[in-house]
Ligand SMILES: Nc1ncnc2c1ncn2[C@@H]1O[C@H](COP(=O)(O)OP(=O)(O)OP(=O)(O)O)[C@@H](O)[C@H]1O
């Protein structure tokens with residue numbers, strides 16, 4: 242105290258620090274320059290220009306805008322949404338004209354063929370179609386269910402894989418420093434690989450379908466669970482563990498009675514978080530061929546069937562929204578296990 | 579002799595000797611208090627008994643067997659322990675906390691499923707009744723109990739395997755003076771009833787004199803007093819807490835981490 246204030250001075254003489262130091266100003270300038278350079282490379286300026294142009298079109302300031310044209314094209318073909326499905330009767334196995342599925346009906350459309358000699362379309366006959374008014378919607382909903390199932394199994398697979406990972410990533414349970422760092426490294430590695438990349442790879446190995454989706458989700462999240470479980474186990478209060486260990490209880494028993502109860506709330510929270518994000522991820526995994534609703538989305542996008550795309554997006558949005566509401570309401574109660 | 583310390587020494591580093599050549603015997607059935615101020619080496623001494631620490635030199639004999647890693651599986655289940663911080667599992671029910679003391683007696687599979695045989699569960703209930711808890715506490719979380727109640731649960735846990743020896747490491751250091759007496763009384767009654775020997779560390783002279791059959795005074799890792807509680811006099815107290823004449827009665831001459839024993843204002847027992 243004494244050497245810090247050698248002699249009392251008047252408050253008017255106290256040295257005040259400048260609000261901005263030179264270092265701070267220089268740092269800000271450097272960051273600004275870097276961002277400016279990067280903005281050119283990422284075409285931020287063009288993005289702003291095109292967005293502004295689109296907005297100007299929207300409020301009627303201009304008659305032409307690039308994004309507006311794209312918007313109008315998509316919107317024109319997206320609405321009305323397609324809920325129904327049409328199938329050629331001749332391609333339906335065991336079709337019985339007198340026993341149609343509920344609410345469905347038959348329509349006929351002329352069959353046309355392009356005549357190369359005459360250079361025009363000619364009618365060659367009639368094709369009969371079975372129309373199911375909610376056929377497509379039902380199809381997409383089932384795809385959504387499939388997506389949810391992928392998310393569930395991806396999460397379960399991740400949990401199963403994370404048990405050995407967490408075990409060896411925890412001091413006091415791992416065998417030695419080698420296994421400790423190896424397990425920690427595997428955890429980081431699986432988290433570092435994006436699901437889409439893993440999914441593409443798994444599609445090559447297992448073919449299209451839900452298998453690569455489940456594997457990709459499980460692989461990616463195993464590292465997440467492994468790391469976070471291990472961290473929580475390491476940080477669990479030692480006191481109760483020592484108390485049980487001192488009676489001669491083995492490691493597994495001590496874990497079950499002195500560690501698991503302590504970490505359960507966090508574990509439940511992690512699983513819930515991963516479950517939610519797996520549902521969102523599973524919807525896009527299909528884009529690379531890994532099953533679920535994403536596969537449907539990709540197919541329709543490639544065909545420019547925007548009215549089908551819109552239906553699919555609607556289903557995804559509603560599902561994610563509903564699930565979020567459910568988990569929100571369950572959260573508090575689940576944690577109190 | 580039931581419990582023997584034979585020239586026991588424990589050092590954590592070259593210059594950190596926690597227990598420095600301690601020798602004494604505890605006969606069966608005795609309530610023996612190890613008395614000393616903070617850092618005297620009481621916890622270290624107790625942890626040497628149930629193998630949580632290994633002596634650097636000398637040995638501890640429990641019922642004729644030298645305590646060492648090889649025999650821990652047999653020795654540890656015969657020794658119950660009560661801790662200053664209770665060391666219950668906060669989110670586990672009272673019943674499960676008591677049963678957790680019996681883990682060595684059930685199979686790993688049963689433990690994983692959390693299944694205890696009915697006779698163990700009945701025994702846990704009887705012990706809980708003995709320490710003054712009721713049916714309504716069985717499925718309460720340990721975290722929701724008062725300190726006094728938690729220590730009661732911890733005592734029940736220490737006795738679940740019919741231990742021949744109970745170690746109590748400052749069992750009342752985080753309790754108020756009123757509750758401290760109740761808990762020590764309980765510990766003594768339980769040990770009488772179950773014919774267990776007790777080795778209990780304390781830093782409060784008054785409590786030691788009141789409850790101990792015998793007091794072993796420790797300072798800087800060495801024994802400076804050993805005798806019946808009645809023989810613990812002013813001279814013994816000084817040898818334990820330093821030469822300075824204590825101010826205001828008995829505040830020890832060394833810096834103290836725990837609340838001094840006399841800082842008592844009559845409070846209601848939180849256990850009720
Ligand atoms: N794990 C350890 N590593 C290093 N030093 C330790 C360790 N445990 C105890 N010590 C040292 O040993 C000495 C005795 O500690 P011990 O805990 O046995 O004292 P105590 O009498 O129980 O004190 P308190 O009343 O504070 O619990 C202290 O100086 C302490 O710093």
Ligand SMILES: [Mg+2]
Pocket residue numbers: 620621622747748
């Ligand atoms: Mg201690």
